[in-house]
Amino acid sequence: MWRWVTAIVLVSAGVAAVLLWPRDTIASPELAARLDANSLRVDGMTVAIADGDAWRKDGDRWVWHSHLFEPDWYEKNYRERDGQFFRVADDGKEYAIRYELESGFEDADTLPGLIGTGPGWTSFTLQSPEAPEISDYVKLRTSILKDGADFKDNRVEPTGERAYSGKQSLCCTAVAPSSGMVTSKASLDTELIHFKRGDRVHYSARYWLDSELEWATLMDLETVWIEQHPGPRIVVNHGALEIELKWADKPRWRQAEPIQLPVHQWVHVEVEYLLNEHDGRVEVWQDGKQVIDAAAQTLPLADSILNSMEVGLSATQTDAVLYVDDVRIERVPD
Numbered sequence: 001m002w003r004w005v006t007a008i009v010l011v012s013a014g015v016a017a018v019l020l021w022p023r024d025t026i027a028s029p030e031l032a033a034r035l036d037a038n039s040l041r042v043d044g045m046t047v048a049i050a051d052g053d054a055w056r057k058d059g060d061r062w063v064w065h066s067h068l069f070e071p072d073w074y075e076k077n078y079r080e081r082d083g084q085f086f087r088v089a090d091d092g093k094e095y096a097i098r099y100e101l102e103s104g105f106e107d108a109d110t111l112p113g114l115i116g117t118g119p120g121w122t123s124f125t126l127q128s129p130e131a132p133e134i135s136d137y138v139k140l141r142t143s144i145l146k147d148g149a150d151f152k153d154n155r156v157e158p159t160g161e162r163a164y165s166g167k168q169s170l171c172c173t174a175v176a177p178s179s180g181m182v183t184s185k186a187s188l189d190t191e192l193i194h195f196k197r198g199d200r201v202h203y204s205a206r207y208w209l210d211s212e213l214e215w216a217t218l219m220d221l222e223t224v225w226i227e228q229h230p231g232p233r234i235v236v237n238h239g240a241l242e243i244e245l246k247w248a249d250k251p252r253w254r255q256a257e258p259i260q261l262p263v264h265q266w267v268h269v270e271v272e273y274l275l276n277e278h279d280g281r282v283e284v285w286q287d288g289k290q291v292i293d294a295a296a297q298t299l300p301l302a303d304s305i306l307n308s309m310e311v312g313l314s315a316t317q318t319d320a321v322l323y324v325d326d327v328r329i330e331r332v333p334d
């Protein structure tokens with residue numbers, strides 16, 4: 001089943017990076033010429049990517065920096081038949097990819113019931129002080145799904161406590177990260193989606209905040225084929241919406257005059273991305289009012305496929321409780 005496959009994919013990514021450590025740490029003249037033709041500035045460094053590896057310019061040499069992705073990730077993980085694209089899971093099963101997904105969280109009254117191709121969610125992430133490392137939260141996920149185990153400190157679950165539509169919404173509860181942790185997470189995730197360069201992607205959801213969020217992310221679109229899973233995300237910074245591309249220098253698009261997200265009431269958040277590694281666009285609406293409209297880089301690389309969505313508290317720096325309802329993501333015409 002998909003749920004186990006997703007967990008396996010996440011664990012194996014780190015191992016692959018170690019096994020594929022390249023022998024040469026200085027680029028050959030042939031490779032250097034390719035790198036020179038495609039360099040960019042990140043963090044004050046000149047870097048370039050070739051065949052899945054990142055290289056850093058050091059004087060007139062290119063020095064190997066890190067392994068970012070498998071060069072054959074697409075051939076390994078996707079199939080095309082009669083114009084239909086399929087994602088190939090680790091067990092060889094094929095899943096038709098989707099250009100739209102919606103959820104009102106009415107399918108089940110417990111978290112495991114939301115996981116599956118029917119409801120549309122394939123995993124969840126509960127990274128917290130009681131499950132701080134990848135191995136901890138993968139183990140927790142397995143025990144919740146397989147053994148019916150209870151949550152630890154963070155929770156993500158359908159609730160009848162409040163709803164924007166129907167009888168339920170998704171409630172995400174997270175405690176602040178402890179020292180040494182980068183972030184705390186309580187999100188519901190799916191890898192059934194598929195958006196690429198040139199696509200216009202519209203996201204709409206209703207949120208209810210229990211308190212003002214100091215710094216948190218409400219939705220991440222990611223490619224899982226590059227280390228650290230880069231992609232654009234919806235950020236709440238000191239209570240106001242902004243957009244960040246989690247990649248390289250992490251460019252951000254903020255409101256000129258930030259409007260606070262209301263607390264203790266439903267608020268409608270909509271985001272539209274035109275996907276491009278240079279000349280994309282990002283638009284944000286809060287309760288129907290446009291608050292951001294900017295030219296933006298919205299894809300890490302030209303061939304990146306955004307195949308994962310995390311909804312809920314995909315990151316938070318403080319204790320937080322968030323309700324989400326009527327999530328919809330879709331590819332829309334220009």
Ligand SMILES: [Ca+2]
Pocket residue numbers: 104105106163164165166167168169325326
């Ligand atoms: Ca609902």
